[in-house]
Amino acid sequence: MSVQSLIYAILAMGVVMLVLRVIPILFKKKIKNKFFNSFLAYIPYAVLTSMIFPEVFSSTSGVVSASIGVVAAVILSYFGQSLLVVSLSSALVVFVVEQIMRLYL
Amino acid sequence: MxxxxxxxxxxxxxxxxxxxxxxxxxxxxxxxxxxxxxxxxxxxxxxxxxxxxxxxxxxxxxxxxxxxxxxxxxxxxxxxxxxxxxxxxxxxxxxxxxxxxxxxxxxxxxxxxxxxxxxxxxxxxxxxxxxxxxxxxxxxxxxxxxxxxxxxxxxxxxxxxxxxxxxxxxYAMFIALIVPSAKESKPIFVVVAIALIISIIFECIPAVTQFLSAGWIVILCAIITSAIGALLFPVEEKEEV
Known part of the structure; x- marks a missing residue:
């Protein structure tokens, strides 16, 4: 593919992304349908959960360190720690677990 | 302001x-x-x-x-x-x-x-x-x-x-976004549980993982889950979930 048509392809993809992301936001009218409103209210939790599992188990170099990282994140967030504390602590836990495994296993 | x-x-x-x-x-x-x-x-x-x-x-x-x-x-x-x-x-x-x-x-x-x-x-x-x-x-x-x-x-x-x-x-950040809400609200807890179950079921069906990309699996799982959630626990107007 020539550089010129690659530029066209990139611009076309940019336009599609913009349409997908922006058009629904421009509608200011509030949705009155109770079912659809409830549906939209639950979407974030449903999306987040299905994005976590099962992908999280392949996010680090092994299932063991990832699982321990998940447990750490669940415990810390259960006790009300902030996003930053939970995510950095979980990364630290993964790091420590992997170093220990490297040394002893 | x-x-x-x-x-x-x-x-x-x-x-x-x-x-x-x-x-x-x-x-x-x-x-x-x-x-x-x-x-x-x-x-x-x-x-x-x-x-x-x-x-x-x-x-x-x-x-x-x-x-x-x-x-x-x-x-x-x-x-x-x-x-x-x-x-x-x-x-x-x-x-x-x-x-x-x-x-x-x-x-x-x-x-x-x-x-x-x-x-x-x-x-x-x-x-x-x-x-x-x-x-x-x-x-x-x-x-x-x-x-x-x-x-x-x-x-x-x-x-x-x-x-x-x-x-x-x-992923840890996603967990930190979900857990506090699931702890306080029963409907959200149930929605999270349903999403988890459907995710696992999809993962176990070879036809799904073979023909659908990860993005489509997520959206399919989210639509089914939220629809079940909306049927089980309709949200009242102005209510925070």
């Missing part, structure tokens, strides 16, 4: 966006490496990163390019299919944005939204203010652009132990 309030909304958002930014770094480096390996010039790789600004979208684009696809419309279609979920995110966002946002602000909100930014801002109590959104979206955008640039100039990934530890950050 006073100036200090405006500033603190932005700073509060900036702080909430840090884990997303950190999590994007290994992802963006991987995208940069993939584009440079595919032979896409650096400036075009950056332009593509900024205009598409979605990991799944970039992956689809790079895959097509490497496969030698020359028809422009095919790229547009691939992006459309890979990123349909953004329409649902934006619909959900539209219901929660500060009504005083002007057109430019709304366009920026749409353009800077990602799965992760959406997950964070939607948890705001009441209306989502523009300054807060911009704060959350800043670090992810900067980190993705820098990571992509870095990846274009390096031939190797981050050291294994670093990318492995960074790899869990986004």
């Amino acid at each position: 006073s100036n200090s309030n405006v500033k603190s909304d932005y700073l509060r958002g900036l702080k909430d966006g840090v884990p997303i930014g950190l999590g994007y770094i290994p992802l963006a480096i991987a995208c940069g490496i993939a584009t440079s390996k595919a032979g896409i010039p650096f400036l075009l790789s950056q332009l593509m990163e900024i205009l598409i600004y979605s990991g799944s979208g970039l992956t689809a684009a790079i895959t097509l390019f490497k496969g030698g696809e020359t028809v422009v419309i095919m790229y547009a279609l691939a992006i459309l299919v890979a990123n349909c979920r953004y329409m649902i995110f934006s619909m959900s966002l539209a219901q929660r944005l500060d009504p005083s946002m002007n057109l430019i602000e709304r366009i920026l909100v749409g353009a800077l939204n990602t799965d992760e930014v959406f997950g964070v801002v939607i948890k705001e109590k009441g209306y989502i203010k523009f300054k807060y959104f911009l704060g959350v979206a800043t670090m992810p955008f900067v980190c993705f652009a820098l990571g992509n640039a870095l990846g274009s100039f390096t031939t190797d990934l981050l050291p294994d132990f670093i990318s492995s530890a960074l790899g869990i950050i986004i």
Whole structure:
């Protein structure tokens, strides 16, 4: 593919992304349908959960360190720690677990 | 609204966006490496990163390019299919944005939204203010652009132990977004449990993982789950979930 048509392809993809992301936001009218409103209210939790599992188990170099990282994140967030504390602590836990495994296993 | 309030909304958002930014770094480096390996010039790789600004979208684009696809419309279609979920995110966002946002602000909100930014801002109590959104979206955008640039100039990934530890950050952040709400609200707890079960079922059906990309599996699972949630626990008008 020539550089010129690659530029066209990139611009076309940019336009599609913009349409997908922006058009629904421009509608200011509030949705009155109770079912659809409830549906939209639950979407974030449903999306987040299905994005976590099962992908999280392949996010680090092994299932063991990832699982321990998940447990750490669940415990810390259960006790009300902030996003930053939970995510950095979980990364630290993964790091420590992997170093220990490297040394002893 | 006073100036200090405006500033603190932005700073509060900036702080909430840090884990997303950190999590994007290994992802963006991987995208940069993939584009440079595919032979896409650096400036075009950056332009593509900024205009598409979605990991799944970039992956689809790079895959097509490497496969030698020359028809422009095919790229547009691939992006459309890979990123349909953004329409649902934006619909959900539209219901929660500060009504005083002007057109430019709304366009920026749409353009800077990602799965992760959406997950964070939607948890705001009441209306989502523009300054807060911009704060959350800043670090992810900067980190993705820098990571992509870095990846274009390096031939190797981050050291294994670093990318492995960074790899869990986004998922840990998702967990931190879900757990407190699931703890306080029974409907959300049930919705999370249903999503988990459906995710596991999908993972176990070879036909699903074979024919649907990860993005489609997520959206399918989310639509089924939210529909069940909406039937079981309808949300009253003005009620916070």
